[in-house]
Amino acid sequence: MIIAENVAKEFTLHNQGGTVLRVMEGASLAVAPGECVALTGASGAGKSTLMRMIWGNYRTDAGRIVVGGVDVSRAEPRQIIALRRATLGYVSQFLRVLPRVPTLRVVAEPLMALGLPEAEATERAGVLLARLRIAESLWGLSPTTFSGGEQQRVNIARGFVHPYPALLLDEPTASLDAANRDTVMELIEEAKGRGCAILGIFHDEGARARLCDRLVDVTGFRPETVAA
Numbered sequence: 750m751i752i753a754e755n756v757a758k759e760f761t762l763h764n765q766g767g768t769v770l771r772v773m774e775g776a777s778l779a780v781a782p783g784e785c786v787a788l789t790g791a792s793g794a795g796k797s798t799l800m801r802m803i804w805g806n807y808r809t810d811a812g813r814i815v816v817g818g819v820d821v822s823r824a825e826p827r828q829i830i831a832l833r834r835a836t837l838g839y840v841s842q843f844l845r846v847l848p849r850v851p852t853l854r855v856v857a858e859p860l861m862a863l864g865l866p867e868a869e870a871t872e873r874a875g876v877l878l879a880r881l882r883i884a885e886s887l888w889g890l891s892p893t894t895f896s897g898g899e900q901q902r903v904n905i906a907r908g909f910v911h912p913y914p915a916l917l918l919d920e921p922t923a924s925l926d927a928a929n930r931d932t933v934m935e936l937i938e939e940a941k942g943r944g945c946a947i948l949g950i951f952h953d954e955g956a957r958a959r960l961c962d963r964l965v966d967v968t969g970f971r972p973e974t975v976a977a
């Protein structure tokens with residue numbers, strides 16, 4: 750479902766004398782439906798860079814990334830938009846929303862973008878917000894003023910409201926209390942159960958042990974490691 754083949758990436762720092770940073774070479778992995786794979790490796794090893802390339806935000810310099818049959822590394826922007834709408838969800842560490850959009854709407858939006866009627870989309874959004882213990886009194890407010898943990902749960906609700914066949918998760922259990930952390934792990938298990946392919950960064954070792962079928966250490970994709 751999520752495939753990376755021989756992916757390479759370098760950054761050119763134009764404002765720093767054109768310095769070229771080679772950060773990745775020969776990165777290959779595959780995540781099958783129903784599987785959860787954790788990206789590991791020290792800080793700066795390239796976990797976020799690989800996730801951003803799969804999400805289609807960073808260009809792939811060499812190799813191929815295919816998600817749900819779409820070649821992300823060569824796709825047109827409109828294909829990436831369609832992929833993100835129906836196939837690939839992404840729960841980033843930070844919630845990015847337009848100001849003044851109420852929380853219930855923020856969570857319902859992915860479903861409405863897929864053509865679901867507003868009433869059904871908001872009902873499903875409400876079920877998930879309640880499950881993630883966001884007080885109903887907050888649903889009509891913009892999440893921009895919410896606490897860090899509340900924002901993260903809104904972000905998670907948005908990422909799980911549609912049964913995406915593939916999901917990218919960036920530290921989904923960070924900054925959550927025990928009960929909410931457990932609920933998020935249940936949501937991830939349910940997604941796996943329905944065949945979702947999940948690739949994530951999990952610094953939470955307990956969550957990694959409970960959820961992940963395999964670990965992929967991106968240190969093996971550093972150019973100096975590949976050359977050795």
Ligand SMILES: Nc1ncnc2c1ncn2[C@@H]1O[C@H](COP(=O)(O)OP(=O)(O)OP(=O)(O)O)[C@@H](O)[C@H]1O
Pocket residue numbers: 760770772790791792793794795796797798799
């Ligand atoms: N936009 C960018 N421009 C220049 N260099 C970048 C950019 N994004 C990442 N890098 C560099 O790529 C390398 C890998 O960074 P990345 O954020 O992918 O690591 P990480 O494994 O996710 O680290 P962490 O666990 O600290 O988040 C780092 O050396 C970083 O400086």
